[in-house]
Amino acid sequence: MGQQETTQQRYGVRRVFDATPLSNGGMSLCLSDRVVELGRREWELYSKLAEWWPMRRSQTEWEEGLGLRSDQIERIAAKLDDAGLLYRRADIPEALTGVEFHRRFTAVLQSWLSEAFSHPFWERMMSGNGSKRLYTGWLIELYHYTKNANRHMPLSCAHTREKPIKAMRAQHYAEEWNHYHYFMKALKALGYTEQAIGQSVPLPVTLALSNFMRQAAREDVLAYSICSAVLEGTTTDRRSYDSYYAKTAELYGVPPDAVDPIYAHLDLDVQYRHSDLFLEILRTVDTIPSARAGRILDYGHQLVEHIWLWTDGIEKYYEDETSPLPRRPFDPFID
């Protein structure tokens, strides 16, 4: 007879994207599809459970640590499952089609984007507490990231075996490979020379983002494609970026010539319908086993974490007035 499954094995903990304290001592938890409000006692129990879930604790230790019997723990887990904070592992499908996978991706994308742009940098820029220097720094790193597309987009083609997918990825590359010129144009309008920008080096966080894309490109074209889709997802809604550019231009005296090329780039993305590419790729995929689907989603979420890290690194480096702008490579003969 097999060993009986424990509560820890039976349930998984769902990702919480945001937590806001409530006046009653409880917590409001934001999931990808709902907001769950917990009272103080429920919150204490949940947070302890969530923290302990991955630990190597026996059932007895669980009971002692939580001050509950196993049947009580099981009842709480069932309630948390009903509330959407836990899920039953038995409900995970063994496989799904590409289109079904895309539906799941679409359902979490907005939460992912909110997380990616939850960095205080954006609020700072929009509230007038940023600077032209920060705006410029962000543009320089965007230039490097876009130029570095040449390091990961073709790599994803090289590591793909399925002809329809590699053809779509190659076409995407052909449409995007030289888009860094838009950022160069914007930077020139801000007074930087082509040579100064061309010879500058990206921040480690910008390299991190490109290197992560290279990692995805080598591992799984669908993992790469979800990362690409998250990035494209940041440019589909003109209302969200319009307000950012209009406001920052007004606040920090950014000339129109330094903004227009960026609009031109974003409009081109929309024109090429790059945000639809992931669905087109997934339409060619008959079945994705559950384990692979989980890994692909992980890649998407890790990309979100990389975007947050990227923003953080940009703010830290460029807010320091002593940091060279643009950042030069170190030359031991003159530095």
Next chain:
Amino acid sequence: MNVAIPVIRRSARVQRSDHAVVLRYLADEITLEGRAAALFSKMLPHLDGKTHLEEMAAQIQEPPGHLRTLADRLCAVGVLTFTAADSESQTMTGEQFYHLHRKYCAHWLRPVYEHPLWEKMVTGKATRAQVIGFAFEKYHYIEGAYEHMAIAAANATPEMMPHLARHFIEEYTHGDIYRNGLRSLFRDELIVAAQPLPSTRALVNFLSESAATSSFSYYAGNELLQLTENTSDAGARGSIAAFYQALRRNYPYTAKLIDSFIAHTRADQKLGHEDVFHKMCRSVPPLSRREVCDAVNVARSTAEHLVLFLDGIDRHYERFPTVPRLPGDLLSQ
């Protein structure tokens, strides 16, 4: 006749007051006073790498000998350098590179050694998640040997291949030392499946990319990492021992984790990797300016990624107490 042109180091910082000039370069600080300070202030606008000393002397109406003496002294302490018309074709011996590398690494590692995470752990201010998160991320980073060390061996130049092959073969099991320590707190399958932070991935990915690009530059970056594990002098040994002691005192549940940290340090010591880079530098042919710049930049980037690695642990685990970071599945999002 020396036709070299003096140029102030681009990263040197100059601070002037009424009677003195303070020059800061890497870890050094030089104060010029009186006549030397006045002469330097007059020279400074011309130390742009375009003006010969004699020409400069004529422009500022000072005896060339005085300029030469001051320039030579500043050059000896590193604040100033001389460029030559043929500087692009200059080469550097491996031995010279080794000493240059040591000097820069000592400077670039300062933010690593001064990172607030160490102080938080030593004083007990770090949270449980930050301490265990540190152990997990260190595990992921050491386990990353399977990626960057293997890539380095597979892409090695003929002269670097024996070093890089040995390096991978000697170190690929070191992740398991940390894994053993983590097993005292977590189920093994969770440790193996756990996901590194993006900042840890950034470090491993950066090393992997440089490993695929240039064997020598990769090892220059790797040597910077090796320096952080260096326990050859009594001072370094003492501070590492004090760090572990403080961890044991502040976080008693980490006893087995700390045993694994110590076991890893000992395993590294046994390998005697401390002088490998020096031997390697002695064995390589003279390096071109481009090779020197590339290797030095990889070392600088490695230090920056190391700071990012520590930042990531400090900030992420302060905000999110769940350790380890479990992989997702179709329903976890």
